[in-house]
Amino acid sequence: xxxxxxxxxxxxxxxxxxxxxxxxxxxxxxxxxxxxxxxxxxxxxxxxxxxxxxxxxxxxxxxxxxxxxxxxxxxxxxxxxxxxxxxxxxxxxxxxxxxxxxxxxxxxxxxxxxxxxxxxxxxxxxxxxxxxxxxxxxxxxxxxxxxxxxxxxxxxxxxxxxxxxxxxxxxxxxxxxxxxxxxxxxxxxxxxxxxxxxxxxxxxxxxxxxxxxxxxxxxxxxxxxxxxxxxxxxxxxxxxxxxxxxxxxxxxxxxxxxxxxxxxxxxxxxxxxxxxxxxxxxxxxxxxxxxxxxxxxxxxxxxxxxxxxxxxxxxxxxxxxxxxxxxxxxxxxxxxxxxxxxxxxxxxxxxxxxxxx
Amino acid sequence: xxxxxxxxxxxxxxxxxxxxxxxxxxxxxxxxxxxxxxxxxxxxxxxxxxxxxxxxxxxxxxxxxxxxxxxxxxxxxxxxxxxxxxxxxxxxxxxxxxxxxxxxxxxxxxxxxxxxxxxxxxxxxxxxxxxxxxxxxxxxxxxxxxxxxxxxxxxxxxxxxxxxxxxxxxxxxxxxxxxxxxxxxxxxxxxxxxxxxxxxxxxxxxxxxxxxxxxxxxxxxxxxxxxxxxxxxxxxxxxxxxxxxxxxxxxxxxxxxxxxxxxxxxxxxxxxxxxxxxxxxxxxxxxxxxxxxxxxxxxxxxxxxxxxxxxxxxxxxxxxxxxxxxxxxxxxxxxxxxxxxxxxxxxxxxxxxxxxxxxxxxxxxxxxxxxxxxxxxxxxxxxxxxxxxxxxxxxxxxxxxxxxxxxxxxxxxxxxxxxxxxxxxxxxxxxxxxxxxxxxxxxxxxxxxxxxxxxxx
Numbered sequence: 001x002x003x004x005x006x007x008x009x010x011x012x013x014x015x016x017x018x019x020x021x022x023x024x025x026x027x028x029x030x031x032x033x034x035x036x037x038x039x040x041x042x043x044x045x046x047x048x049x050x051x052x053x054x055x056x057x058x059x060x061x062x063x064x065x066x067x068x069x070x071x072x073x074x075x076x077x078x079x080x081x082x083x084x085x086x087x088x089x090x091x092x093x094x095x096x097x098x099x100x101x102x103x104x105x106x107x108x109x110x111x112x113x114x115x116x117x118x119x120x121x122x123x124x125x126x127x128x129x130x131x132x133x134x135x136x137x138x139x140x141x142x143x144x145x146x147x148x149x150x151x152x153x154x155x156x157x158x159x160x161x162x163x164x165x166x167x168x169x170x171x172x173x174x175x176x177x178x179x180x181x182x183x184x185x186x187x188x189x190x191x192x193x194x195x196x197x198x199x200x201x202x203x204x205x206x207x208x209x210x211x212x213x214x215x216x217x218x219x220x221x222x223x224x225x226x227x228x229x230x231x232x233x234x235x236x237x238x239x240x241x242x243x244x245x246x247x248x249x250x251x252x253x254x255x256x257x258x259x260x261x262x263x264x265x266x267x268x269x270x271x272x273x274x275x276x277x278x279x280x281x282x283x284x285x286x287x288x289x290x291x292x293x294x295x296x297x298x299x300x301x302x303x304x305x306x307x308x309x310x311x312x313x314x315x316x317x318x319x320x321x322x323x324x325x326x327x328x329x330x331x332x333x334x335x336x337x338x339x340x341x342x343x344x345x346x347x348x349x350x351x352x353x354x355x356x357x
Numbered sequence: 358x359x360x361x362x363x364x365x366x367x368x369x370x371x372x373x374x375x376x377x378x379x380x381x382x383x384x385x386x387x388x389x390x391x392x393x394x395x396x397x398x399x400x401x402x403x404x405x406x407x408x409x410x411x412x413x414x415x416x417x418x419x420x421x422x423x424x425x426x427x428x429x430x431x432x433x434x435x436x437x438x439x440x441x442x443x444x445x446x447x448x449x450x451x452x453x454x455x456x457x458x459x460x461x462x463x464x465x466x467x468x469x470x471x472x473x474x475x476x477x478x479x480x481x482x483x484x485x486x487x488x489x490x491x492x493x494x495x496x497x498x499x500x501x502x503x504x505x506x507x508x509x510x511x512x513x514x515x516x517x518x519x520x521x522x523x524x525x526x527x528x529x530x531x532x533x534x535x536x537x538x539x540x541x542x543x544x545x546x547x548x549x550x551x552x553x554x555x556x557x558x559x560x561x562x563x564x565x566x567x568x569x570x571x572x573x574x575x576x577x578x579x580x581x582x583x584x585x586x587x588x589x590x591x592x593x594x595x596x597x598x599x600x601x602x603x604x605x606x607x608x609x610x611x612x613x614x615x616x617x618x619x620x621x622x623x624x625x626x627x628x629x630x631x632x633x634x635x636x637x638x639x640x641x642x643x644x645x646x647x648x649x650x651x652x653x654x655x656x657x658x659x660x661x662x663x664x665x666x667x668x669x670x671x672x673x674x675x676x677x678x679x680x681x682x683x684x685x686x687x688x689x690x691x692x693x694x695x696x697x698x699x700x701x702x703x704x705x706x707x708x709x710x711x712x713x714x715x716x717x718x719x720x721x722x723x724x725x726x727x728x729x730x731x732x733x734x735x736x737x738x739x740x741x742x743x744x745x746x747x748x749x750x751x752x753x754x755x756x757x758x759x760x761x762x763x764x765x766x767x768x769x770x771x772x773x774x775x776x777x778x779x780x781x782x783x784x785x786x787x788x789x790x791x792x793x794x795x796x797x798x799x800x801x802x803x804x805x806x807x808x809x810x811x812x813x814x
Contacts, residue, residue, distance in 0.1 A: 002738070003738065005738070006738035006741065006742065009742060010741075010742065010745060013742070013745055013746060013749060014745075014749075016749075017749040017752065017753065020753060021752075021753070021756050024756060024757060024760050025760065027760075028760040028763050028764050029763075031764040032763060032764050032767075035395075035764065035765075117543060118543075146545030146546070147542070147543055147544070147545050148541070148542040148543070148545070148547075149539075149542040149543045152542070346468065346469065347469075
């Protein structure tokens with residue numbers, strides 16, 4: 001390639017580069033202008049909607065058919081405004097009733113059939129405020145949606161509005177979720193549906209699946225205690241599935257069946273032994289002190305640690321037992337006692353510091 | 358010799374063409390991805406609709422080693438978050454300065470006992486603190502390990518299903534966590550969500566908040582890095598995220614699924630680039646387990662981090678990163694060998710190895726051939742043309758990411774900043790890029806040298 005050939009090529013490349021950059025710059029500003037206009041329009045719409053909302057709250061005659069149709073199209077704004085008026089929506093005012101029945105319910109029914117997850121999510125949010133029992137099957141379908149945002153919220157709405165039958169189905173479905181999803185559900189339950197016991201007890205009567213039974217116990221533990229008799233509890237306490245055993249044991253702790261509880265200090269599984277030791281300490285059952293003292297010699301670290309912690313709950317008697325431990329014949333018991341005593345000392349120091357003026 | 362040079366040149370041209378094709382595809386993919394994410398949040402954030410009950414708890418783990426000047430800003434930025442359910446775990450990695458005393462004094466920390474059975478083995482945890490003023494702050498005082506070891510120690514006491522890593526020299530926007538969690542909730546089987554990280558240098562920060570509008574730093578070293586971060590986060594990661602094959606998210610600011618990370622063995626404490634390592638590890642772990650998963654990215658979740666301000670610090674950092682990357686890729690080499698690893702094994706892993714890890718080495722060889730060619734008088738107009746095209750292409754890529762920023766999140770709004778970024782993009786290839794390539798090559802040589810001599814990598 002000669003110099004005369006090179007210069008025009010280089011010039012062409014330079015021109016292409018410059019025009020590309022200029023083109024990008026122009027298109028960027030065009031895009032930007034489009035986004036800015038879009039944002040301004042949305043902002044103005046939002047302001048108009050908010051103003052209209054507040055006016056219509058006072059005068060419901062403003063809610064004409066056209067306005068309602070418009071609201072159905074802009075459901076996100078309606079949902080946001082509903083969220084902002086959280087306290088007011090509880091009231092039986094004509095305005096909110098109209099919004100619930102004529103805007104949210106029809107839009108929810110329409111959007112729940114869509115494939116897009118955001119539309120489904122909006123539908124569920126609509127159902128949160130107004131729900132028609134005819135749509136239970138949609139809700140059940142939404143619970144098994146792979147997108148967590150949809151499924152978690154569908155479960156939340158089911159707990160709020162669902163019938164006992166739906167709840168039983170929901171629980172069976174939720175049992176196969178990850179634990180953290182179940183935790184999220186558990187935290188919703190008390191908020192939305194404190195009287196869930198009936199559905200849970202029905203599930204425990206019928207269901208054989210260990211995961212469903214585990215979830216039922218977990219949820220039952222969260223609800224206000226009525227000490228319901230569960231026929232299959234004994235079988236669950238000796239089940240082959242450790243998760244089920246643990247929650248069944250927790251239920252035993254909740255109903256304070258101490259005499260049955262003590263037997264589990266001799267269980268083969270260390271998780272059960274540790275859990276029992278912890279519970280015996282919390283329940284302050286003095287007859288169990290010798291069991292806890294024995295458990296200091298358990299081969300498993302967690303059992304020894306929890307037993308030492310449980311002994312501390314008994315005050316001076318427990319302290320004396322822990323202080324008596326020596327490195328011989330078994331250093332495990334001594335270490336557990338020493339660690340528990342050190343933790344106890346720290347707590348005492350902190351308490352004293354807090355009480356200082 | 359001359360024949361060898363010619364062959365090398367042809368190979369370099371071929372290499373450049375494939376790389377340019379790859380980057381162009383990524384750029385094309387990143388535009389709709391970034392604009393989609395932008396539209397998601399620009400006109401009323403859907404995340405605002407999330408009900409309090411569905412706000413899953415998130416732990417923010419902040420590893421800190423000798424960070425007395427910056428740690429408070431990181432903690433305050435976590436406290437300033439608008440997300441309702443946050444636990445903060447500060448993992449003090451054996452700091453020799455006043456990091457821990459400063460934390461104790463500021464947040465009224467008191468020592469408290471803890472029962473801890475290590476899920477992941479870490480260096481010894483000496484003390485554990487809780488705060489009287491902020492019940493959601495916990496501090497671990499541990500023996501010095503690596504950053505990853507400090508994160509693992511935090512992970513051992515993490516009781517939430519999600520956790521986020523936040524570097525001690527990083528501050529995030531108040532809505533960053535809610536946006537990451539929203540992305541997590543709206544993607545099925547999501548195990549990791551990365552956020553965008555930009556350069557903090559040159560901005561005033563107080564109590565975890567940026568006092569000034571984000572601006573491009575004045576220094577050359579930081580200015581060049583500003584462009585680099587912008588293109589890397591706005592088009593590189595967004596593009597890869599579109600195809601589901603991103604292999605590296607910043608450790609400074611990423612959300613993880615706790616159980617999955619613990620099951621995969623936690624962060625690799627022996628690796629300097631533990632962020633790239635954990636992402637690759639999670640890809641491999643999930644594919645080996647035949648479990649569906651998604652690694653996602655949200656460019657609207659934004660954090661700012663300190664970058665090296667001097668050439669010396671930059672030189673050291675890049676060398677270290679390169680060694681870390683090489684360690685990670687060597688450890689997970691089977692990822693690129695089997696068809697069963699899908700897009701990660703077939704496309705993104707080989708692409709990363711070829712163009713990100715060994716890219717600087719090839720570029721170094723290109724510079725060497727250029728020098729040798731000059732020596733033999735072989736540099737003609739075709740070579741100059743190739744250099745011109747390569748330079749024009751890189752400038753185009755940089756410009757495109759600057760413009761993508763401009764039309765979407767508009768991090769750097771001021772006209773002067775945009776002009777300076779254009780300028781840095783144009784002059785990047787005259788000196789700074791060569792310096793960067795050298796630092797990577799040094800890291801590569803060090804890695805192989807240490808490997809050959811059986812030393813610690």
